[in-house]
Amino acid sequence: MVGSILPAVLHGVELRRGGRRILGPVSLTLAAGGVTVVMGPNGAGKTSLLRVLHGIERITAGSVVWQGAQAQVRARQAFVFQAPIMMRRSVLDCIAYPLRLDGMRRAPARARAAEAAARVGLGGLLGQHAPFLSGGEKQKLALARALIRAPEVLFLDEPCANLDGRATRDIEAILLAARDQGTRIVMSTHDLGQARRLADDVLFVYEGRVVDAAPRAAFFAAAQSPQAQAYLKGDLLP
Amino acid sequence: MNDILDGLWQAARLVAMLDSDLVEITALSLRVSLGATLFAALIGLPLGAWLAVNRFALRRLVIAVLNALMGLPPVAVGLIVYVLFSRSGPLGVLGLLFTPTVMVIAQVIIITPIIASIAHQAIRELWADYHDLLISLNASRGQRIRALLWDGRRALLTASLAGFGRAIGEVGAIMIVGGNIDHATRVLTTAIALETGKGEFGMALALGFVLIGLAVAVNLTVHRLSRTERGSRW
Numbered sequence: 001m002v003g004s005i006l007p008a009v010l011h012g013v014e015l016r017r018g019g020r021r022i023l024g025p026v027s028l029t030l031a032a033g034g035v036t037v038v039m040g041p042n043g044a045g046k047t048s049l050l051r052v053l054h055g056i057e058r059i060t061a062g063s064v065v066w067q068g069a070q071a072q073v074r075a076r077q078a079f080v081f082q083a084p085i086m087m088r089r090s091v092l093d094c095i096a097y098p099l100r101l102d103g104m105r106r107a108p109a110r111a112r113a114a115e116a117a118a119r120v121g122l123g124g125l126l127g128q129h130a131p132f133l134s135g136g137e138k139q140k141l142a143l144a145r146a147l148i149r150a151p152e153v154l155f156l157d158e159p160c161a162n163l164d165g166r167a168t169r170d171i172e173a174i175l176l177a178a179r180d181q182g183t184r185i186v187m188s189t190h191d192l193g194q195a196r197r198l199a200d201d202v203l204f205v206y207e208g209r210v211v212d213a214a215p216r217a218a219f220f221a222a223a224q225s226p227q228a229q230a231y232l233k234g235d236l237l238p
Numbered sequence: 239m240n241d242i243l244d245g246l247w248q249a250a251r252l253v254a255m256l257d258s259d260l261v262e263i264t265a266l267s268l269r270v271s272l273g274a275t276l277f278a279a280l281i282g283l284p285l286g287a288w289l290a291v292n293r294f295a296l297r298r299l300v301i302a303v304l305n306a307l308m309g310l311p312p313v314a315v316g317l318i319v320y321v322l323f324s325r326s327g328p329l330g331v332l333g334l335l336f337t338p339t340v341m342v343i344a345q346v347i348i349i350t351p352i353i354a355s356i357a358h359q360a361i362r363e364l365w366a367d368y369h370d371l372l373i374s375l376n377a378s379r380g381q382r383i384r385a386l387l388w389d390g391r392r393a394l395l396t397a398s399l400a401g402f403g404r405a406i407g408e409v410g411a412i413m414i415v416g417g418n419i420d421h422a423t424r425v426l427t428t429a430i431a432l433e434t435g436k437g438e439f440g441m442a443l444a445l446g447f448v449l450i451g452l453a454v455a456v457n458l459t460v461h462r463l464s465r466t467e468r469g470s471r472w
Contacts, residue, residue, distance in 0.1 A: 056373050074376045085371040088364075088389040097385075098375050 005066045005073050005152055006032040006184060008053060013062035015048055015208075023048040023208045025062065030153075030186065034200030035179055037216075038188040039228075041237050045208040046188035047082065050155045053186065054079050075102075078146035082157040084138040086130040091122055094130045095144045102149070116144040120174055136167030143174055147183070154178060156187035160194060172198060192232070196220060204228040206237065245443020252444055264448060267425040268456075270338055270412065271405035274345030275353075278405075279398045282350045286357025286397070287383045287390075290365050301358065307351035312344075316411030319344045323415065336417040341425075344411040349401035356400055360393030361386050395464055399457055406453050426452070 007029050014024030023045040030036065030053065038046045051057040052064060054077055066073040078098075087094050096113035100106070117123055120140040125133065130141060139159060146154055156175070160168040168191075175198065179185055189195055195202060195216075202219040204212035204227065211225040223229045230237055252260045289301060321327050323335045323343075334340040364386050372382045387394065409427035416423035418432060426449045433442035 054374065056370065071376075079370075079374040081370055081374075085368060087368065087371070087385070101375055101377050101381055 003068060004032055005068050005076050006030060007067070008153075009063075009065045010053070011063045011065070013052055013064060014060045015045075015052060015057060016060040021208055023052065024060075026052075026208075026210050027062075028203070028210055028213065030184075032184060035175070035185040035187070035198050036201050036203060037195045037199035038186065038203045038205060039190075039192075039195055039231070040188075040205035041231065044205040046205050047157050048208075049203075049205060049210075050079070050157055050186065050188060054155050075149070076152040078149060078151040078154050080139075080142045080146050080154070080156040080159055082159075082161060084142035086133070086138055086141070089130055090126065091117060091128050091130050091133070091141055092126040094141055095122075095148055098145060098149050112148065113144075116148045117141075119177075120144045121170060136163050136170070139163060139167070139171060140174070143171065147174075147178055150181075151183060153184045153186065156185070158188050158190065160189065160191065168194070204231070241439050242443060244440045246447060248440050249444035249447040253448065260445075260448065262421065263424050263426055263429050263445075264452065266338060266423070267406060267427070267449070267452065270341045270425060271345060271402060271408075272456075273342045274349060274405045275398055275402040277342065277346045278350040278353050278401050279394075281346070282353030282401070283357045283387060283394050283397070284383065285350075286354040286359075287361045287386050289354070289358045290361040291379070291382055291386065301355075304351050304355050304358070308355055310348055310351065312348050312408050312410035313414065315347050316344055316414035319347065319411065319415050335415065336419060336423055338416070338423060341412040341416040341423060344415045345405045345408060348408060348411060349405050352404055353397045353401040356397035357390075357394055360390050360397065364390045364393075392464065395460065399460060402456065403453060406449070406456070 009030075010026055010028050012024070013026045015022045026049065038049060040046050048057060052059055055064065055074065056079070087097060089097070092110055092113050095116050096106075096109040099109040099112060104112075114123070114126060117126055120143055122137060122140055122144065125137065130138070133141060143156075143159070146156075159175075160171055163171065172194065175185060175187075185198075187198070189198075199216040199219075201213070201215045203210050204219070204223065204225065206225070206227040212219065212223055212228040214224065219228070220232065223232055227237060289297065289304075319340065320335065323329050323332065323340050325335075334343075365382075368382075368386065368389075372385065377385065407427065409431055412423075412425060413428050413431065416425070416428065418424050418428035424432075426445055430442050430445045430449070433439075433445065
């Protein structure tokens with residue numbers, strides 16, 4: 001493997017839209033290895049933080065620095081959106097699409113996509129039109145598509161929102177398998193149980209700022225910020 | 239009412255006998271309008287997609303102009319093309335006036351805005367859906383447009399058929415630039431205009447029914463082909 005694109009360093013990042021500050025200032029370092037879970041109430045800036053890290057959001061101030069050349073940095077990341085985006089294609093061609101973008105020919109790309117689909121449990125649906133899949137199946141497709149380039153860093157925005165227990169368990173198993181293969185995972189979630197199961201460390205976001213950052217055990221045992229404490233107790237934050 | 243029935247009857251007879259004049263002008267109608275649709279689609283579809291994907295200063299203006307050009311009067315287009323290609327005009331040396339080629343050129347000008355505008359509308363919706371994914375996957379501009387054109391092909395087919403519909407029924411421009419010359423540039427619409435002018439309503443109506451039948455047949459064929467290709471999807 002060529003040099004890692006990690007660590008990523010955010011310095012004084014701010015995101016403003018229409019005069020309103022959505023995020024920031026945020027400064028943090030994303031080091032190699034493990035699963036980082038981003039938590040926080042709705043509208044706190046979890047999605048914006050992930051998008052800024054991934055580089056698909058134009059920041060108003062500050063800097064996001066990855067290691068290595070721009071093209072390489074982008075190619076080694078993948079993002080799974082909260083509402084999975086389904087191309088109007090078959091399941092097989094949807095999953096193969098990132099490889100096709102890289103210039104791989106159709107036949108080998110489809111062969112790799114078929115393997116990837118089988119790994120996430122979509123092996124029987126290869127010919128289906130992707131927009132016709134169920135919610136859980138769409139999320140699995142998005143995961144398979146995100147993992148097919150073997151990204152070094154995988155972002156997921158609430159990958160299990162609106163999924164039932166079984167689909168959630170399937171997705172978590174895929175994520176842990178990816179982590180064990182060395183994929184750095186950064187994901188947001190509302191689900192405290194999921195955060196406990198998956199996180200190596202936690203970022204707690206509140207009103208656009210990272211107010212707490214700690215390893216999982218420390219975070220759940222004794223969160224530093226009053227907002228995170230309240231959130232963990234189940235209080236509704238203002 | 240009798241005239242119309244007579245026209246229908248005559249149309250049926252012409253078609254049944256495969257009247258050689260009828261076959262000739264029908265074939266030319268198809269050649270000119272399908273050719274124009276092909277070229278207009280090659281220009282209009284990528285143009286529509288490009289307008290949907292790119293943000294630039296004059297974008298709104300360009301789209302507004304494009305929409306306005308959908309109502310371009312064929313007679314005016316024909317006149318301008320005529321002047322451009324006439325002996326003394328800037329493109330006169332090409333010697334294309336009163337040939338099927340210049341008829342295609344005139345129709346391309348008329349229907350490209352229609353195809354581009356409808357394509358832009360459809361692609362814009364698809365792009366709103368695909369935007370984050372294609373950006374995230376780091377697709378190049380060309381790759382984005384290709385993905386949108388391919389996945390939006392159904393809507394683009396409709397855009398092209400709208401263009402074809404306008405071309406096949408168009409008479410003002412091709413009358414002027416083609417000249418309605420027998421065995422050279424006579425097509426169904428110009429023949430209808432001529433027969434009507436001569437007072438030959440039966441013949442004119444017959445040709446009119448053939449024209450309508452032709453437009454319906456082309457649309458049905460295209461829809462049939464595209465459906466068998468993709469099964470029940472969409």
